[in-house]
Amino acid sequence: MPLHYPFSAVVGSDDMALALLLNAVSPSAGGVLIRGEKGTAKSTMVRALAGILPQIEVVAGDRFSSAPADRGTDTPDGPIPLDAPTELRPVRLVELPIGATEDRIAGSLHLEKALSEGVTAFEPGLLARAHRGLLYVDEVNLLHDHVVDQLLDAAAMGRVTVERDGVSVEHAARFVLIGTMNPEEGELRPQLLDRFGLTVEVSAPREAELRAEVVRRRVAFDSDPEGFCATFAAEEVALRERIVAARARVGGIELTDWALTKIATVCAGFDVDGMRADIVTARTAAAHAAWEGRDRITRDDIRVAARMALPHRRRRAPFDAPGLDEDLLDRLLGDDDEPDPDPDLDTEPDPQAKAPAGDDNPGADGAAGDVDTAGNDTAGNDTTGGQDAGSGASAEHADPSASAEDCGRAESDAAQDEPSPDTGTDAGADTGAERRPGGASTEPGTVTAGSDPYRTRLLTVAGTGHGVSGRRSRAITTTGRRTGSTGFTGSDVHLPATIRAAAPRQAARGRGAGLDGGRLVLSARDLRSAVREGREANLVLFCVDASGSMAARTRMEQVKTAILSLLLDAYRRRDTVGLVTFRGSGAQVALPPTSSVDVAAARLAELPAGGRTPLAEGLLTAAELLRVERVRDPQRRPLVVVVTDGRATHGPDALARSRAAAAGLASLGVASVVVDCESGRFRMGLASELAAHLGAEHIPLGEVTAEGLTHTVRTRTAARQSPAHPEGEVA
Incomplete structure (x- = not known):
């Protein structure tokens, strides 16, 4: 098995490392989207994360990575025996290819069993394999939107429901979703951005010494992977032990009224839509407090959480760039942490006492509200607010709606x-201006x-094209209404067409002669895929x-x-x-x-x-x-x-x-x-x-x-x- 670059050996990517570690401590943070230019160790660090995660206990031989506590429950393979043996194994890192189809992601009919045994069986997809592990999507912005929606829905609900090809199953799929992308290749829609819990921006270091250290370590790893990994083995063990300790501590951290009010003040101050930002910030702040070894949430924990949970939720219109005004964040948070409770003071605070005005006290008007810790929130998908790039023309300009x-x-x-x-010249033409030859x-x-x-x-x-699925011109695509069938392409089996192709050959194959038990006799050449007409994206x-x-x-x-x-x-x-x-x-x-x-x-x-x-x-x-x-x-x-x-x-x-x-x-x-x-x-x-x-x-x-x-x-x-x-x- 090839060795991966050690997590602790990556330098110059502190925010990315912290976001990944906080999701390792508390998967309920909602995953992380890493945005950055090419060559910034995004994929390297994600792959290295699996190496420092503690092993998990699973039911031996179970295809769905069921936990010991799941014994006695049902899976698509049947009920798990109460005395089923268990085993320890490393956390899986499942990588989702850009070209993966829906049936490969969620699962579908097991074709081999359907053809050879005549039974309907479920073939689990990548989401089942990623259960209790990490699901990594490189270049997530290049995935089709309906695939991203499918991933994010599964990550939010913790379950996958499959209704296709005669299969109707449901199974658990709790995983940490990690996406990486280069913004130069296109952005995710704001409503999809909102579904990622955290986001971080990464860039290559500009300091010469730091860049030299990056090259030095990479060259050392390529020349002797085993020796290089051994050099950082102690640091990797220390990170793993720290994750275990933080996981044990995070469940006991209390979200006090002070912390909830501060979080609500910050989210309201940045005018984010919906309540998902508040929930994610609260969970991330608790994870950060546990990571730092604290039992209470501090101002610093909320600040770190807000820096990762809010920037991408500030992008309300398509051409708005993600970002966060950290000066405003500091003003909203104030300067002080929550005062320590005095165990010797038995008196309750006077409810009639008027709190002083200022950023440090947002008021007691119920701004914090009740946080839905189950995560059943509603995404804010309003893309009409804000102002798009190129706006801001002065009032002296004509109304854009004018004809x-x-x-x-x-x-x-x-x-x-x-x-x-008559002159053949344009206004503003300067005959003495410098020209660029041929340009x-x-x-x-x-x-x-x-x-x-x-x-x-x-x-x-x-006309009708055959391009990538989109929303502009008519085309034969992988999504849309079914208009016919064709030879089997490897996915999207068209069952009625397959049966029609096999029907004329049943007598020649001996059906009804006692050789097959009366079942439909199929062969590989009978398989048909559906032809779907939808919309394509154009250049x-x-x-x-x-x-x-x-x-x-x-x-x-x-x-x-x-x-x-x-x-x-x-x-x-x-x-x-x-x-x-x-x-x-x-x-x-x-x-x-x-x-x-x-x-x-x-x-x-x-x-x-x-x-x-x-x-x-x-x-x-x-x-x-x-x-x-x-x-x-x-x-x-x-x-x-x-x-x-x-x-x-x-x-x-x-x-x-x-x-x-x-x-x-x-x-x-x-x-x-x-x-x-x-x-x-x-x-x-x-x-x-x-x-x-x-x-x-x-x-x-x-x-x-x-x-x-x-x-x-x-x-x-x-x-x-x-x-x-x-x-x-x-x-």
């Missing part, structure tokens, strides 16, 4: 901000902030015009608000997003395709505008990026969103080159949309022509919103039915 036509009227009154169609202009541009995002219309890719590639014509007055604010709204829609639909921008003399990939729409929103907020319009370069860059992504992920269908007014002013024959580039992009067979940003009374209609060359849907900027589209449809319908336009005549 593009209204903005155009204001812009048409300021001709100096608009380029002349975007290095000239400075104007940075404009967007406003609060709104609900957008649904943009989809036509949404934004190709954004950031030239001078887009920078006119409030137009860029409108554009950024529309793109931010589309990014929010992509976040909710589990899409991958990319960003190509063009201005000045070229185009650049501002953001390669990623699952982190948070990063895309940040890049959008920093996007400057100004200079000429290299439309052809922008389309060519988008086409090249799509070619690369098609090789990397051929099943993820792209949706290109070109945001422009259609003008092309850079280089000779700019308009002709842009039309040729559009035709080249269309030849890739990708779905595309042109968001037309042209406004004003007199329009050239260039964006509409670009959409025709792309074979794309043409959407005016004012119709990106769901409400704007509804208003346009109603207006046109009313116009058709008016006396001036008899029915059937289009204005």
Whole structure:
């Protein structure tokens, strides 16, 4: 068995180590999510944790790791005898692969027994194996949401219920859920973040001496694993003994009124939703007190617990970054611990005495309330509160709900901000500005902030794909309604189709001739898997015009608000997003395709505008990026969103080159949309022509919103039915 890197040998990750140890002391803390950049020993430390946990006693031979106290109860394998022998074994660390299916996680029909013996038997999944142990999910943010929901529900309830493939069972599944993730690859939804008890942020140390020590220890371990582990054996034993002592102590720690009130004050002060934060903070504070060898909860215990239990619950809107203001935390906690009770003082405090005001005394108005120690709380899943990234535009900016036509009227009154169609130059173009060969202009541009995002219309890719499950376009996926069957793929057995495939062959297989007892005779070639139709996630590639014509007055604010709204829609639909921008003399990939729409929103907020319009370069860059992504992920269908007014002013024959580039992009067979940003009374209609060359849907900027589209449809319908336009005549 390979040796794992010792837990005590990891340096520079104190918060991560403490969060893991507190969950080892009190699994009711709810697991831990570790967020950090790559190469920060996240996986190393999680795997090392199992090595310092005390062994557990289990019923010998039991597939569900039942404890001695469970003897006499039922499991899916039947009742456990009262005299069943027990044995000691190490705590299991079960790793969940990214591609694990639902039946592999929760369990399903035992196919071998069904085929060979004709009986219905249950094959336990990874959750059963993780019972009374650790369940580790690396890159948990890359798991599909319904799988994460399944894991978190099992971790919260301590049981798994399986209703599939003719199997109906329930079994215990109490484990510590540990997830690691790199935020650059996408975030978890706020409601999923809330289900993790604790979260910690880790990063590589910046001190040269500490980094050198990390390398020194890793090299020593790789060259002599046994010798290196022997060096830290005493420290590993000491940690194990300390965990055992803390577990024995944690049950006797009292949650006093002072501690509960302090916890309630902190959680209310940070405006977290629901009561889960209070419960997790209380349990973690008790675990920390036990870990430190105390019998009472102190201010320091609550502070440590709040630092781990609250940051991810502060993220209320999708683009909000997790975080905690530690100065505010200190003000809410005050400076003093709970005073020691005086055993010689028999008198009760005067209930009429007025408590002094201040942060140290939050009042006696019942703020603490009753804590549901059973954990039957309700998650706060409100994602409408707070303010998204890119918000905060000043009051002088136009209302984001205003139509593009209204903005155009204001812009048409300021001709100096608009380029002349005869000159072929954009406003803000500086002929003396420095240019980057073959790329975007290095000239400075104007940075404009967007406003609060709104609900957008649904943009989809036509046809039926075979991509990753999501919420945008129609596709054959692993989830959704069952529409047919196919040859067996290893999971999701379609029983009716399997029986239909076997039925014509029963006579040839001797059924009814006394050879099989009358049972249905099946073979492996009869097996069928279900074909399900659901929704897939797409690659949404934004190709954004950031030239001078887009920078006119409030137009860029409108554009950024529309793109931010589309990014929010992509976040909710589990899409991958990319960003190509063009201005000045070229185009650049501002953001390669990623699952982190948070990063895309940040890049959008920093996007400057100004200079000429290299439309052809922008389309060519988008086409090249799509070619690369098609090789990397051929099943993820792209949706290109070109945001422009259609003008092309850079280089000779700019308009002709842009039309040729559009035709080249269309030849890739990708779905595309042109968001037309042209406004004003007199329009050239260039964006509409670009959409025709792309074979794309043409959407005016004012119709990106769901409400704007509804208003346009109603207006046109009313116009058709008016006396001036008899029915059937289009204005």
